[in-house]
Amino acid sequence: MGKNIKGRKLGKGLSQRKDGRFSARFVTKTGKRVEKYFSTLQEARDWLEDAKYEDKHSVMIPFQTVADNILSQDSAVLAFREMTVDQWYDYWKNNLLTHLAPNSIRNKNERYTMNIKPVIGNMRIIDVKPMDCIRVLNGMYDTYKGSTIKQTYITMGAMFKAARMNGVIQKHPMDGVRYKSDVKAKSEIHFLTVDEQRKFLETAKRSHNFRQYALILETGLRTGELIGLTWDDIDFENRTLTVRKTLEYRYKQTEWRAGPPKTISSYRTIPLTDKAMELLKELYSERDSRKLSEDLSKTLYYMDRLTGTKKPLVMKDLVFINFRTGMPSKNSSYDTHLYKLCDEAGIERFCMHALRHTYATRAIERGVNPKALQMLLGHSSLQTTMDTYVHVTDDSKRSAVEQFQKMA
Numbered sequence: 001m002g003k004n005i006k007g008r009k010l011g012k013g014l015s016q017r018k019d020g021r022f023s024a025r026f027v028t029k030t031g032k033r034v035e036k037y038f039s040t041l042q043e044a045r046d047w048l049e050d051a052k053y054e055d056k057h058s059v060m061i062p063f064q065t066v067a068d069n070i071l072s073q074d075s076a077v078l079a080f081r082e083m084t085v086d087q088w089y090d091y092w093k094n095n096l097l098t099h100l101a102p103n104s105i106r107n108k109n110e111r112y113t114m115n116i117k118p119v120i121g122n123m124r125i126i127d128v129k130p131m132d133c134i135r136v137l138n139g140m141y142d143t144y145k146g147s148t149i150k151q152t153y154i155t156m157g158a159m160f161k162a163a164r165m166n167g168v169i170q171k172h173p174m175d176g177v178r179y180k181s182d183v184k185a186k187s188e189i190h191f192l193t194v195d196e197q198r199k200f201l202e203t204a205k206r207s208h209n210f211r212q213y214a215l216i217l218e219t220g221l222r223t224g225e226l227i228g229l230t231w232d233d234i235d236f237e238n239r240t241l242t243v244r245k246t247l248e249y250r251y252k253q254t255e256w257r258a259g260p261p262k263t264i265s266s267y268r269t270i271p272l273t274d275k276a277m278e279l280l281k282e283l284y285s286e287r288d289s290r291k292l293s294e295d296l297s298k299t300l301y302y303m304d305r306l307t308g309t310k311k312p313l314v315m316k317d318l319v320f321i322n323f324r325t326g327m328p329s330k331n332s333s334y335d336t337h338l339y340k341l342c343d344e345a346g347i348e349r350f351c352m353h354a355l356r357h358t359y360a361t362r363a364i365e366r367g368v369n370p371k372a373l374q375m376l377l378g379h380s381s382l383q384t385t386m387d388t389y390v391h392v393t394d395d396s397k398r399s400a401v402e403q404f405q406k407m408a
Contacts, residue, residue, distance in 0.1 A: 010041065013048055024048040039178075045381050049263075050154055083168065085128060086121040092162050104262075106250075111152045112159075115140055125163060128173040137179050146180070153179045189388065191357040196347045203345040208323050209337055211279045213355060218276040220359035220377050223352045224248050225266075227328050228258065230317040231287070234280055241276070242269045243378065245302050245313055249330040256328070258302035258313040266378035267306060283319055292316060293326035360389040 002015030002023070010016065015023045017037070024044040025035035034051065038044040089112055097105055119136045120128055133156055140149050156174060163169045192200060197217070204210045212226060219241060221229075228247030235242070243261055250257050261267055272280070296315040304311045315328075322329045335351045342349045356377075363373050374385040 004041075011045070014041070014044055016041075024051075026052055042381075042383050042387065045383060046150075046154075049380055050158070083125050084121065085123055085125050086117065088125050088163055088168060089117075089121075089159060092159055096162055107151060108155045108158075111148070111155045115144075115152045116156055126169055128160070128169075130173055130175065130177050133174050133177045137177075141180060149179050153177075189357055190348075190350050190354040191361040192347075192350070192354065194362075196345075197358060197362075199345045199347055200341065203341050207337065207341060209329070209334065211283060212320055212329075212334070213338075215276060215279055216352070216355040217359050217362075218273050218279070219270050220356050220363075222246070222262065222266075222356060222378075223331055223334065224259075225261065227318075227320065227331070228313065229319040230314060231284065231319060232317065234284075234319070236277070236281070236284075239272045239277055240269050241272055241280075243267060244304070245311070247300075247313065247318075247328060249328075256300065256315075258300035260303055260305045261378065263378070263380050264305055265380040268375060268378045270376055280319070290321055291323060291326040292321065295327060296321075357389070360385075364389055 002010045002013065004010055004016040004022075005018065005020070010022075013024055013026050017023060021037045021039060022041050022044040023035060023037055024047050025033065026048060027033050036044075036047060038047065093105065093109065093112075097108070116136055119139060120132050123132065136156065137149060137153065140152060144152075157172075160169065160172050160174055164172050201210075201214065201217075204213050215221065216223075216226060221243070224246035225243050228245045229241070233242050233244065234240075244267055246259050246261060248257055248259070249255075296318070298315050300313045300315065301310045302313060303309075318328055320328060331352075338351065339349045360373060360377060363376070364370075368376075370385055370389075371382055373389070374382050377385060379385045
């Protein structure tokens with residue numbers, strides 16, 4: 001297990017050099033030792049997690065198979081050397097990303113379509129150089145947040161890595177390419193103050209979505225995790241809720257899609273508070289009297305990353321159903337409803353994810369151990385939790401001063 005220059009353990013595959021840079025390394029499934037260096041520990045951790053996951057789930061395809069597939073798809077005689085970045089991306093997305101959650105595939109597709117394709121999509125893939133990849137990133141700095149730029153960087157890296165592994169290109173065109181590491185500022189993370197939370201809940205009590213909002217404030221669930229909850233995820237006897245799947249509505253396909261949690265670390269079991277237990281027991285007592293659409297007779301399937309097998313999501317067993325449609329509420333409809341409630345409560349508008357941020361902020365304010373909070377939120381690293389949520393709110397600063405004054 002590697003250490004930093006002060007001797008603190010960083011985790012397997014991570015270490016810090018004397019020049020201050022951080023090293024991330026691992027051995028691929030083909031036995032090749034891969035190592036890269038980064039200016040920050042978070043960058044090293046992110047790369048290591050992404051690289052190991054990509055290596056574990058990548059599929060080696062013979063050179064000729066890829067070429068033949070493209071030839072058959074385009075019905076034209078294309079020399080392999082003439083393959084464009086667009087052609088490789090389409091093949092990569094349709095054949096090598098099937099193990100990813102639908103939301104992850106959607107994110108990669110958005111980044112490719114909006115940011116990568118306009119710059120290098122028509123280039124021959126063998127002609128792409130580091131400077132071309134840098135042009136993609138440079139075109140984003142003035143208009144995109146750091147988190148979106150990072151996703152573009154990861155998408156390009158994974159796409160070209162798969163091309164190199166399968167013999168499409170001989171050298172990775174992103175070797176040595178870095179993106180500016182300015183991520184979303186703490187001030188951009190929207191969470192409710194204690195007073196705003198009180199006003200919001202008082203207003204939301206009159207809405208049909210109150211228990212969804214209240215449950216996130218008691219558990220820190222992501223929206224897709226909340227929508228995908230089924231009754232077998234709730235253990236009333238042991239007072240726990242287990243996250244093992246997600247559910248989202250895909251507008252382009254006009255269908256509901258089940259999927260695994262965001263990352264391996266997102267699989268988690270959360271102990272339930274008294275308020276959460278009360279909410280869920282109320283819902284359970286009403287489950288047989290609610291309106292159910294005929295479409296709820298469907299069973300969806302998703303890939304369980306822990307076992308590598310497909311698991312069922314029985315729609316009629318969903319915890320939350322819209323009282324009007326008899327179907328789950330769509331992701332975006334929650335945000336639309338929240339805006340109306342915010343206006344009514346006289347507070348700044350926020351989206352569903354702000355409720356998760358609020359849960360984490362209240363936990364920090366109440367002295368919850370950051371490591372425990374990492375597990376409750378399903379973060380892959382403690383650094384993510386620390387960087388995102390260990391901020392000092394105005395309420396907590398005021399409380400600290402009052403406490404200091406009492407001791408004087």
